[in-house]
Amino acid sequence: MNDATSPAIQSWKVTLPCTRAEAEALDGDIAAFAMMDRPPVLMTSEAEPDDEDAWRLDAYFEGKPSPAAIKLLRSMVPSAARIKPVVEALPDEDWVTISQQGLEPVTAGRFHVRNLASDPEQPGQVNLLIAASRAFGTGQHETTAGCLAMLDRMRRVGMRFGNVADIGTGTGLLAFAALHLWPRAYATASDIDPVAVEISAENALANGMTVGRGQGQVALYAAAGVDHAAIITRAPYDLLIANILAGPLIELAPSLCAMVEEGGTILLAGLLNEQVDSVLAAYRAQGMRLAERADRGDWPTLRLRKRPVIGWKRPRRLNPAARGEAPGFGSI
Template sequence: MAPGETTWKLSLFAPKPTVQAALLAHDLIDDWDHELVIAGREVAEDRPDEWVLEGWYPRKPGKAEEAALGGLFEGKTPRITVEELPPADWVTLSQHNAPPIRAGRLHVHTPDYPADRHAIDFVIPASQAFGTGQHKTTAGCLEMLGAMKASGVIARNIADIGTGTGLLGFAALALWPRALITLTDIDPVCTGVVEENARLNGIPMGAGAGEAVMIVADGMDDPLLEVRGPYDLLIANILAGPLVSLAPDFAKAVSPGGNLLLAGLLAGEQEAVVKRAMARAGFRMAARLQRGDWAILWLRRRRQW
């Protein structure tokens, strides 16, 4: 969905378990129309059990798009409302003026707020990419990275898959400043976003120790990503469905005894499905966080299969 284009939004209101089940059903569909982007959320903070499933489409949706969304629900489909949105970058708008977050030693803020000189500080402007630190999964990953460092994890070669703004990769590099780090995303827009954020935060771009390389890649499918491995820390804050599909690739990319940080999955059914896939691929649980409805998982690759 390019910024500046008219977008159509479809909304379906339902109880929290119903929307979460629909999100899980979506993750299991291999041939989903990638132009129909969906997300689920609370209607309001004071109404945590009332949720809405939202879909965004670059053209006026027809019966096929409505049927696709409705088909995610078992039983009676909630009423679908369709709304034409004015031309705008809705990702940027959703992040504008977002309050700062503090996760251990890490402090993340947009330019609307001051830096924290007592913390490892990052300024991440609202942008066309996801990952300012405001979403519970991103904030949870920052917490888990701090916990990894505190527990003695040594990371010399790091990859951040689905990096978005580059924030999680930058945070990892701040914690392990001599590491090699590879940032990837499927969206080409992220390249410019990451490079600008690297400049703002003094992160050198390059192929050496303490520098970051940015790659446009679909999952783990890139020769440079393969050549720069194996990784002793791989981060993937994406979605449950892709995490399950990528489990065998993660096993090939992470060194024996290496660490895998996963997020973007709802606690409960999605978490269980992801854990099973990772166990089959040779990973074992090291630690878990839950922030709101979202699970953040730290796993280690077994040294022996």
């Protein structure tokens, strides 16, 4: 996401016809697009009410799509190989919100995440309302759903946490979920994008969460990584969540691990299967060990624990000089 002072980026849409089978194959996250700085949002829909096999693919881009991106889209719908795609600049609208309106609710573990207030709540579930918006983290992405499922499983096996941090929070969803599971915890949520922090505050209000610094409240900060005095002061955390991207996860490994107490837990997501070894190597070098891995498609969620440091000089808090800054990285 751009920060609030950056000039607006023109939005574009690429449209291609496709078959129903091709549309169903696109129902999820496309690994090839995950490496892009601004991956497109893909939407499929029925094109002809009387022809159940006539579908269309709409891909929404921030900025004009490159020839390589269009070529990749075309490769996903072979039936349209001889058809020229429609490439058009969009009016100055919130295209992410428009593209996500009407998404189906997502259930992960005990959590049921709705994008529209008109969607019914699920009895017996923790119902959360995260409207489609300019920030990532509505629950639709496999990484967010994977984190929700992992948090639920951790609670079910009896894990307890009292000081939680969600770095790269996006919409605030994972911080809210953690507070539902451990309601007496202190929660800190941050994002490099000030707009995401504003949206998280709005979502907190919509879900009956209190923004503040006390127990059972979520404290919100705009920061690159953990580069904020309040985030450092509130350390060490016994649970830290980072659902961002593999590159930032690797770069931030020293500062994120320094924020976690001995025996504490880090939840990592936003990486692809082929990036797991590189990410794990960075965290093992900081004294972390892999405790659990759960995959949703191409997207793994990793639960790590910090090994105790034996000896009388065991570090207890983060060195104030370790700022943990990773400029240019935000939440996935």
